Amino acid sequence: MNDTTLLVALEKLRLDGALFLRAEYTEGWAYESPPPADLARLLRPGRERLILFQVVADGACWVTCAGGERHHAQRGDVIVLPYGDQHTMGGTTEADSVSIASLLDPPPWEQLPVIRHGRGGARTDVVCGYLESDDPLFDPALAALPPVFVVRPGDAAARWVQASIDFAMATAARADRATRLPELLLIEILRLHLSSAPAANRGWLAALHDPVLAPALALLHQQPARRWSVQDLATAAATSRSTLDQRFRDLLGRSPIRYLADWRMHLAEDLLATTSLTVGAIASRVGYDAEEAFSRAFRRAHGKPPDQWRAARASTKRLLALAVSLG
Numbered sequence: 001m002n003d004t005t006l007l008v009a010l011e012k013l014r015l016d017g018a019l020f021l022r023a024e025y026t027e028g029w030a031y032e033s034p035p036p037a038d039l040a041r042l043l044r045p046g047r048e049r050l051i052l053f054q055v056v057a058d059g060a061c062w063v064t065c066a067g068g069e070r071h072h073a074q075r076g077d078v079i080v081l082p083y084g085d086q087h088t089m090g091g092t093t094e095a096d097s098v099s100i101a102s103l104l105d106p107p108p109w110e111q112l113p114v115i116r117h118g119r120g121g122a123r124t125d126v127v128c129g130y131l132e133s134d135d136p137l138f139d140p141a142l143a144a145l146p147p148v149f150v151v152r153p154g155d156a157a158a159r160w161v162q163a164s165i166d167f168a169m170a171t172a173a174r175a176d177r178a179t180r181l182p183e184l185l186l187i188e189i190l191r192l193h194l195s196s197a198p199a200a201n202r203g204w205l206a207a208l209h210d211p212v213l214a215p216a217l218a219l220l221h222q223q224p225a226r227r228w229s230v231q232d233l234a235t236a237a238a239t240s241r242s243t244l245d246q247r248f249r250d251l252l253g254r255s256p257i258r259y260l261a262d263w264r265m266h267l268a269e270d271l272l273a274t275t276s277l278t279v280g281a282i283a284s285r286v287g288y289d290a291e292e293a294f295s296r297a298f299r300r301a302h303g304k305p306p307d308q309w310r311a312a313r314a315s316t317k318r319l320l321a322l323a324v325s326l327g
Helices: 001-012 036-043 155-171 182-192 215-224 230-236 241-252 257-276 279-287 289-304 306-326
Strands: 016-026 030-032 051-058 058-064 071-074 078-081 087-088 116-117 125-132 150-151
Touching: 001 016, 001 150, 001 182, 016 182, 051 058, 051 155, 051 182, 058 078, 071 150, 071 257, 078 182, 125 182, 125 230, 150 182, 150 257, 155 182, 182 279, 215 230, 230 241, 230 257, 241 257, 257 279, 257 289, 257 306, 279 289, 279 306, 289 306
Parallel strands: 016 116
Antiparallel strands: 016 125, 030 087, 051 078, 051 125, 058 071, 058 087, 078 150
8 A cells, every 4th residue: 555545545534523722822831631521522522532633833832641751843733632632732931731621711612712821922823623533543442543643744735734724714703614624634644644654555544443453453552662472462462373473464564573663663753753752761662671772773764873863853844844934
């Protein structure tokens, strides 16, 4: 499956959503979101959780889920919380966190709510939206996606995102105004994020539906640092070693252990690109006992050691941000 086929597969996802607020935060600021069920009841009664995304229209911020590291984002970046987890978000200056519910008038909203919060310093503008889907890709039990990730669209995609948000803001007369923007935006962001996921160019999305692979993938995704053997994984997934190994090779084109190694590199990319964790901390997080072993594996996969890859990625991100601001 090439990138075009991946996009076609993503477009088959059944998604429905809306923009639900925009925010003007000024340094220093920080907020905490409600638990997933509470937010879902507020925005879409009857749902247990929603997919959340936030487009950083200007400025810079960070976001973290409980017990996780801070992921940093800036103008043009899109933050995705695929399971709608409770999270904290803030600016570049430390500030006490407040409940976002305290900043919002209670629904129903006749117009898209606007939050203005902070101490009056440099401003960060954010547009927030949600979607709902019953696809296994958004099942937290499978952990097919990190609880929060940040995507920097390429130049053309970044301009499309910015133009779409500008249009939506200019024409959003009502808070419940119908628009396909959340669906189209999430599909594009998922395509960019998943393009580096192991076996994304084969049957990865189908594997999440597979009765043999789905429980095994859930275990690998939830515990990537564990020293898995194929037998341990097969036992935990309630299948035979030979069946599991063959199913991985048939659908994903690689052995379970090869998939695990590739998945660890995928996680490492995200941590290097959007957090300030040290290379050693990332190595430990993705299952390597020694930083040197991780660095060798990363270099084999990416052609350069993790610190150089991170520096090059940061430089590219700055150039893209500049291009968007000048455009």
